[in-house]
Amino acid sequence: MNHLYTQVMHHNEAQVLIDIEYFVMYARTQQVSFERFLPQLIRNLTLFHPMYQPERDYAASLAVFIALKHHVDQHLGHCHYTQLYNVEQDVIVQFYQLLLGDESLFENEREQTINQHMANLHGIQLYLRGVVNQHHRLLAVRVDLHYQVQCLHQVNITTFHSDIQLLLSSLGKQTNCFTEIVGYVWSLGQRVEYGGYYIRLLLLVNGSKYSDAWHMIARTGQCWHDITQGEGYAFNPYEIEQLQYLQEQGRLEPGIIYSNNPKLCQRVFDCGTELVKQENPLRVKLSSTMHTFGWGHMGIVKWRGNDDRTYNDDLSGWAV
Numbered sequence: 001m002n003h004l005y006t007q008v009m010h011h012n013e014a015q016v017l018i019d020i021e022y023f024v025m026y027a028r029t030q031q032v033s034f035e036r037f038l039p040q041l042i043r044n045l046t047l048f049h050p051m052y053q054p055e056r057d058y059a060a061s062l063a064v065f066i067a068l069k070h071h072v073d074q075h076l077g078h079c080h081y082t083q084l085y086n087v088e089q090d091v092i093v094q095f096y097q098l099l100l101g102d103e104s105l106f107e108n109e110r111e112q113t114i115n116q117h118m119a120n121l122h123g124i125q126l127y128l129r130g131v132v133n134q135h136h137r138l139l140a141v142r143v144d145l146h147y148q149v150q151c152l153h154q155v156n157i158t159t160f161h162s163d164i165q166l167l168l169s170s171l172g173k174q175t176n177c178f179t180e181i182v183g184y185v186w187s188l189g190q191r192v193e194y195g196g197y198y199i200r201l202l203l204l205v206n207g208s209k210y211s212d213a214w215h216m217i218a219r220t221g222q223c224w225h226d227i228t229q230g231e232g233y234a235f236n237p238y239e240i241e242q243l244q245y246l247q248e249q250g251r252l253e254p255g256i257i258y259s260n261n262p263k264l265c266q267r268v269f270d271c272g273t274e275l276v277k278q279e280n281p282l283r284v285k286l287s288s289t290m291h292t293f294g295w296g297h298m299g300i301v302k303w304r305g306n307d308d309r310t311y312n313d314d315l316s317g318w319a320v
Helices: 013-028 032-048 060-076 083-084 089-098 102-134 149-154 156-174 213-227 240-248 262-277
Strands: 137-147 181-191 195-204 232-235 255-260 293-295
Touching: 013 032, 013 181, 013 195, 032 060, 032 083, 032 089, 032 255, 060 083, 060 089, 060 102, 060 195, 102 181, 102 262, 102 293, 137 149, 137 213, 137 262, 149 240, 156 181, 156 195, 195 213, 240 293, 255 262, 255 293, 262 293
Parallel strands: none
Antiparallel strands: 137 195, 137 232, 137 255, 181 195, 181 293
8 A cells, every 4th residue: 555545544434434425416516626626536535545445335425436436546556646636637527527427326325215214214113112102101311422532533434333233232131231221222323513423322211210311321421431442422412401400490300201191202202213314324334234223122022912003104193
């Protein structure tokens, strides 16, 4: 590998992939000048080169960029990407035009996303209804797990996947801080605001044995901190100060859900639907079979014979 490439290994993989996606989508939707296109192309190629793994499953925008990368590599041979400044302008124009093709990739991705979304939405509705119906009193906790900013350059999709597997194993086996967990929903993503990979969780705890949402968030954060060897932290996406104020006023028992209270139960369904949306999806996966959304099957059993029925679309109840 060219020694110049090794200097960029400390960049945040998740952020680089997002930047490339923006670069590709902007080039496909806007008229980009030669003076603006070439420096951005060189920068993105230079950053992406040491991160690229052919066996990975990339989003459509990255797949288009990778196809362009192969053409550039073939043209330059072993030269560094900065040598593109010495290439004829008509060749650069041809490289630019390569980003404009393969619309079928994006159409297929959109169709698969819609189909998967509908399947996930249906599945999570059934699952959450089953959990709520099994437990009279639940503690519902939403928490996001991230990586410390100073550690982002050390986290790629491989290390992220490894950390996620350890976390999901603890959840599924109800070990560490998850001994009172009766159900959970998880969703993976990456976005600019946080600059890295992250996981969103909805934890459903046995409310008869545990009722402290803030402590559960802290314990989950500590578990994630341990799994990531000090690189991870937990973030509660809700307005904590407002919730604490309502609790102090006796107007809210944060996170506690009663199965006979439809309004409270709706909060659980809303949280599950939010996680299904995956508004900030992964741009790369270890393979096409890597899951980015799921829920835990914590021994859900038949409940009053309702398991053979279907739900109304509005989740107002069971429909025969």
